[in-house]
Amino acid sequence: MDRNDSFREFVAGHQQALMRTAHLLTGDAHQAEDLLQSALLKVLRRWSRLSCVEHPEAYARKALVNQYISWRRLRRTGAELSSAAPPERPYSSEDATIVRVVMRQALMRLPPRQRAVIVLRYYEDRTERETAELLSCSVGTVKSQAHYALARLRELAPELAPRLAELETDVREGQR
Known part of the structure; x- marks a missing residue:
């Protein structure tokens, strides 16, 4: 099995869990996909060394979180709006x-x-x-x-x- 095959196998086995984490971090499915792709590119660059490691998914998860934090630092341009009163919550149900x-x-x-x-x-x-x-x-x-x-x-x-x-x-x- 060559390097690319083992990486494809790794992605196939861990993509859903990593995508779920990315979506929770970003709050947006499209941004989560971009985040995961960027993190997996970093993992691929080091795959020859990581494929021998016992838990390469830990490195991938760390790359995902670090990439997200890096993106947030770059995007601090005032996208969040402040208001004196919090928005009303339309539902009080425990659904x-x-x-x-x-x-x-x-x-x-x-x-x-x-x-x-x-x-x-x-x-x-x-x-x-x-x-x-x-x-x-x-x-x-x-x-x-x-x-x-x-x-x-x-x-x-x-x-x-x-x-x-x-x-x-x-x-x-x-x-x-």
Whole structure:
């Protein structure tokens, strides 16, 4: 099996999981596709060294998160609009679909690093140590970023407070 075949096999096996992460980070299917493509290009450049590694998907995921953070730095041109009052929430129902939509909208308003911590810790159910390794930071930074992100999510979407309180308790107690 040559280099390209092994890379194609890797992509076929991990593309859906990486795409899900990219979509959670960007909040947009088209941007997620672009992000994943950029990250996979970086992985391909190093594939000859990575194919021998036990977990090349960890490198791919780290490349994905780093690429996303890099894009966010480049795109800081005031795309987010500030307002004195938060937008009204048309639904107060606990319907799971509405909760997911509200959570995604609030998640998109977090800074890139906080969003990455929330996605890795709670959507992908990674440990603090794994999250720290993927983001190239300390476990303490992951804990503080998770704390600040959960507090900000509570401000952005007060109707999610009970669900976020559970996550914050887990963060304080180091259970997740």
